[in-house]
Amino acid sequence: MRRNRIFASIVTASALLLAGCGTADSAVTTAPSGGLTPIKLQLQWFFQAQFAGYIAAVDQGFYRAQGLDVELLEGGVDIVPQTVLAQGKADYAVAWVPKALASREQGAGITDVGQIFARSGTYQVAWKDSGITSAADLKGKKVGNWGFGNEFELFAGMTKAGIDPGKDVTLVQQQFDMQALLKKEIDAAQAMSYNEYAQLLEAKNPATGQLYTADDFAIIDWKTEGSSMLQDAVWANTEKLSDPNYQAQTVRFLTATIQGWAFCRDNAEKCRDMVVAKGSKLGTSHQLWQMTETNKLIWPSTGGIGVIDETAWKQTVDLSMTTRNQTGDTVLTKAPEGLAYTNDYINQALDAAKAAGVDVTGASFQPAPVTLTEGGA
Numbered sequence: 001m002r003r004n005r006i007f008a009s010i011v012t013a014s015a016l017l018l019a020g021c022g023t024a025d026s027a028v029t030t031a032p033s034g035g036l037t038p039i040k041l042q043l044q045w046f047f048q049a050q051f052a053g054y055i056a057a058v059d060q061g062f063y064r065a066q067g068l069d070v071e072l073l074e075g076g077v078d079i080v081p082q083t084v085l086a087q088g089k090a091d092y093a094v095a096w097v098p099k100a101l102a103s104r105e106q107g108a109g110i111t112d113v114g115q116i117f118a119r120s121g122t123y124q125v126a127w128k129d130s131g132i133t134s135a136a137d138l139k140g141k142k143v144g145n146w147g148f149g150n151e152f153e154l155f156a157g158m159t160k161a162g163i164d165p166g167k168d169v170t171l172v173q174q175q176f177d178m179q180a181l182l183k184k185e186i187d188a189a190q191a192m193s194y195n196e197y198a199q200l201l202e203a204k205n206p207a208t209g210q211l212y213t214a215d216d217f218a219i220i221d222w223k224t225e226g227s228s229m230l231q232d233a234v235w236a237n238t239e240k241l242s243d244p245n246y247q248a249q250t251v252r253f254l255t256a257t258i259q260g261w262a263f264c265r266d267n268a269e270k271c272r273d274m275v276v277a278k279g280s281k282l283g284t285s286h287q288l289w290q291m292t293e294t295n296k297l298i299w300p301s302t303g304g305i306g307v308i309d310e311t312a313w314k315q316t317v318d319l320s321m322t323t324r325n326q327t328g329d330t331v332l333t334k335a336p337e338g339l340a341y342t343n344d345y346i347n348q349a350l351d352a353a354k355a356a357g358v359d360v361t362g363a364s365f366q367p368a369p370v371t372l373t374e375g376g377a
Helices: 005-012 049-059 081-086 097-105 152-160 196-201 244-266 268-277 284-298 310-322 344-355
Strands: 037-042 068-073 092-095 110-114 122-127 142-145 170-173 188-192 217-221 233-237
Touching: 037 081, 037 244, 049 068, 049 244, 049 268, 049 284, 068 244, 081 092, 081 097, 081 110, 081 233, 092 097, 097 110, 097 233, 097 310, 110 244, 110 344, 122 152, 122 196, 152 310, 188 196, 196 284, 233 244, 244 268, 244 284, 244 344, 268 284
Parallel strands: 037 068, 037 092, 142 170, 142 188
Antiparallel strands: 092 233, 110 233, 122 188, 122 217
């Protein structure tokens, strides 16, 4: 099958956009004797609250308590996390599932060992007065998307609505901001619930002098459209998973990661401050919004944070094999082979975290409202 440059680019270009816990800040276990094991975790994008749980696990000493000295590798335009992992330049990586599965089909030996985001955070946003409220309404419109594998849910939604993205819409390469929509150069823009959507609400309406509100926009949520796919997951090196030492290390890494995300669920403002201190270029109100919205993608987690839901996995795979882009290519040409995912290590990590008193489901999670300021400052 032909491989369109957008779908294939995830292997060779950037992978861009990319539970009350009484003992969340206590060590789950003590570090084993013999010093700390150095670990490199490749993130999907620049430091921001999307990765706050990993930042907190470093900052609060959760990884060190597991005997791990974790270095967080910042992502960027030319960095594909799953490729960095497959090439042995990192021990673990954070990547969206369909992008990583496409890389696996091209030969990357990687396995999803922890599905941190249980829900998709991708929107397509239009002006409220545009009449665009569903994927079907995109026909004949100028539709923005980032490419690089971030557009799969958009194409899946259009495919489901009977729209041919190669004929029925005008696809526009969108920058990683919302300026094209704000300037009305496109009819609908791609946005993450935790990032670009907030940029709209941080912008001033020149007609009123006030910030835009949610009432000014219409959202197409791919979860509602039935075309959402799994996103941020922790990926491990498949070949190394045959090594008992790497298996044990993976359990310890996931245990501390669970603790980091539980900490950020219960301490959103503290984690906001950690992210800002890490050097994020985004402002404090924007980062608090992002922290809150990211938490919504994780909590509550009925089966426990990180457990891969088979139904959601199957939907992601099925859509990846049936969704077609503008040249008729699909994300995957066949179902994933080999050890594409496993719950073995996350379940062990959940047991360890629960034994230490960590709330791993967040059943009582209630996000606090966030007031955005101009520019997200």
